[in-house]
Amino acid sequence: MKPGVENDETRELLRQRIKLGEFHPFFQPIVSLEDLRVMGFEMLARHISPEGIVTPPSDFIPAMERSGLLDELMLSLMVQGFKIAATWPEQQFLSMNVSPSQLDGRYLTETIRHTAREFQFDLARLKIEITETALLNDINTARTEIEALSGMGCTIAMDDFGTGYSSLAWLIQLPVNTLKIDSSFIRSMLHKKDSRKIISSVVGLGRSLDMDVIAEGVETEEQAEMLRGIGCLYAQGYLFGKPVSGAESCRMLNAIPHKGSLRRVARLSLDQRAHQISSMYAIPGTSICFLNPELVIVDASDTFAERVGWAPQDLIHKYIYEVIPSQAEKLLWLQEFRLKGLPYPPYEVVLPDGSSDLVMVTRVEDEAKDLLGFCVFGVKMSDTRLCYPTGRPIWSW
Structure with a gap:
């Protein structure tokens, strides 16, 4: 059989299946990680044969595209989807x-x-998902189309965000309201620090641009808990529900999440976190600095600089034992606690002016407990406050 004839036959077969109503929308829930409420659904195509066999889109979408039938398929799915969503x-x-x-x-x-x-569906409830691939061939035409969709009231989501080379540039050029983190980062986040960094960056970027961020492909509670810790607010994946029929989507909306499964999301904004840190820096009689894992100072309060007798601008990128040479041996002593997995005990540091600080060192970790560095927190102490009631000093050196 000639290739042209084969293509024509395939196209006619697919068109007949569309006309016979064999393609149906299925709906995968997108939930709030804070309380597991269903916020909406992503519509996904499925082919259901007369024998009841369900086929995923990967088995027919490429053929639909080659046959030029995507518009017909989309119209059929939209008619059904809008009726159900209404x-x-x-x-x-x-x-x-x-x-x-x-x-x-x-x-x-x-x-x-x-x-x-026609079906009285409010377009403010419609989210259009696009990928970077959709923008590469003809950015001007794509931009015009996306702006028209946005002008009708639709919200625009950048799908698979983080996998392309120019995704950040599109956010500046297009009316995007939502970022969807690609599932490949979610799958690897538990064991790959780079994936966690990318996810944290996308969540932070979304917050700074006032965009919703949705994590795709969440399959385990461990992934969901880590996303909560990062501050991601929304997710979809098999953990929360597989794609379901229209009737099942209605039943899902009436279901109440089990209270034992609810968690609170870390919802502090970047501004709030910055305010908290600034407040800590400004507490009278306290000093604070942050070290990377190599014990290099990456940030320090003015009070810390004053207590150690350095200019604030000269502290950054210095090893802590360069700034306080007397503490070099103490840092080795603290290393023993780190190797044993024990918390660091508070200890007294005598400063150049002869006064003393009570110093507490804590590990700074990411969501997977990987070491990011150390926080050194010092409190100016009097001799009486440096002692237990028995008069024994606290880890003085």
């Missing part, structure tokens, strides 16, 4: 993927507008 509570959003070939300025915007009007 029965959800008003605050629930529907998220829908758009392929690169559909951002060509021909039918997408008008198709979405017309279908939403």
Whole structure:
């Protein structure tokens, strides 16, 4: 059989399946990590044969694209999806993927507008997911289309964020409201520090730009707990639910999360965290500095600089034992506690002016307990406060 004939037959078969209603939208929940409430659903295509066999999109989307049938498929799915989503509570959003070939300025915007009007679906509830690939071929046309979608009220999500080379640049050029962290980073976050750094950076970037951040592909409670610690607010994945039919999505919205599974998310903003640290720096009679794992000073309060007799600008990038030479041997002593996994005991440090500080050293760790450095916290003490009631000094050197 000639390739052209084979392609024509494949195209006609796929078109018939669309007309017969064999393609259906399935819905995967996107939840709040704070209380596990379902915030919305991502719509995903499934083919269900007359025999009841369910086929995932990876088995038919490439053929649909080669056959030029993606627009027909999308229209069929939208009609079904909008009907179902219209029965959800008003605050629930529907998220829908758009392929690169559909951002060509021909039918997408008008198709979405017309279908939403027909089924009385508020486009403010529709989230359009795009990938960086969709922008590479013709950025000007894609930008025009995305801006038109945003102008209709849709929110725009950058899918698979962090995997491309220019993703950050697109955020400046396009009306993006949501970042979706690619599942590859979630899968490796428990054992790869670089993945955790990327996730933390994306969460911080989202906060600074007032964007929602959704972690994709969350499959274990350990991943969810780490994301909570990082401060990510939203997630989707098999841990919270596989893609389900429209009827099951309605039942899922009526289900109440088990209270024992609820956790609080670390919701402090970057500004709030900075304010907390600034407040610590300003406490009278206290000094604070941060060291990296090699014991190099990366930040220090003015009070710390004053207590050790250095200019603040000269402290950064100095080893701590360069700044306080008398403490070199003490640092080796503390190393023994670190190797044994024991907390560091507070101890007295005699400073150049003859006064003493009670110093407490704590480990600074990331969400996987990997060492990021040390916090050195000093409190100016009188002789009486440096002693237990028995008069025995606290770890004086």
